[in-house]
Amino acid sequence: MKNDLEFQGLLGSLAKANLKPKIKQGLEHLARELAAINDHFQKELYRVKTDDRYSAMGRDLLTQELGSSVLEKVAPYEGAYRNLIEEQEKRLFQKNGGTKSSTEILLAHMRHQELRMMHGMANMDPLEMEAHFDDDGFLEALITSPKPLLPKKRLGELVRKKAENENPAIADELDHLGFADSTIKSLVNTIRADVRASGWKESDAPIEKAA
Numbered sequence: 001m002k003n004d005l006e007f008q009g010l011l012g013s014l015a016k017a018n019l020k021p022k023i024k025q026g027l028e029h030l031a032r033e034l035a036a037i038n039d040h041f042q043k044e045l046y047r048v049k050t051d052d053r054y055s056a057m058g059r060d061l062l063t064q065e066l067g068s069s070v071l072e073k074v075a076p077y078e079g080a081y082r083n084l085i086e087e088q089e090k091r092l093f094q095k096n097g098g099t100k101s102s103t104e105i106l107l108a109h110m111r112h113q114e115l116r117m118m119h120g121m122a123n124m125d126p127l128e129m130e131a132h133f134d135d136d137g138f139l140e141a142l143i144t145s146p147k148p149l150l151p152k153k154r155l156g157e158l159v160r161k162k163a164e165n166e167n168p169a170i171a172d173e174l175d176h177l178g179f180a181d182s183t184i185k186s187l188v189n190t191i192r193a194d195v196r197a198s199g200w201k202e203s204d205a206p207i208e209k210a211a
Contacts, residue, residue, distance in 0.1 A: 007031070007034070007038060007039075010187065011028065011032065011035065014027060014031060014183075020173070023176045023177060027180040027183060030080055034074065034184070034191065038191050038194070041191070041194065042194075045063065045198050048063055063198055063200055064200055067196075071195055074188045074191050074192070075188075077184055077187075077188050081177050081181035081184070082181075085156075088170055088173050088174050088177065089159045092140075092159065092162060092170055093140040093143075126150055126151070129142065129150055130150075139158060143159060160174055
């Protein structure tokens, strides 16, 4: 992407998106930040490529430094909605709202551990797990496991199915957060593709620095 047309088009479409106000506001803010990073990258890259003062090796070196800096800046954006989505998913299994005490958190942790042991999850393969996800407490034990037991995408699909059946409000929230998450990831991937197209190399093939 040699200009910001894609970003501008996306920002324009977000203005018409049917999202909850807070989610919409946050998404637009993050998208603008990424647009600014992309705009700066394109301008700096153009400057490096067109400045006659640099040798070919100098341009390669500056491109490498610029690309690495941009990739480092955009990396945190990819997980911007991870915690919010996980919080909403876990709300499906919370019987009482409000802030939990340390004792309640510990008891919940012990309960989830007991559920995983009761179902024998440690010895199940993914197909067996999917066959049991309708069992009482099974999906709760899956989603609260500190170790991923199913691919994240598939687990998210199962949680959304449960939410649609049992708590439409949470399902709606997850849909909006999922849209925001995929939008930001798409923009991050667009910037990454531009960095790679600029001549930036992966770290396993570094450019030799001139003395």
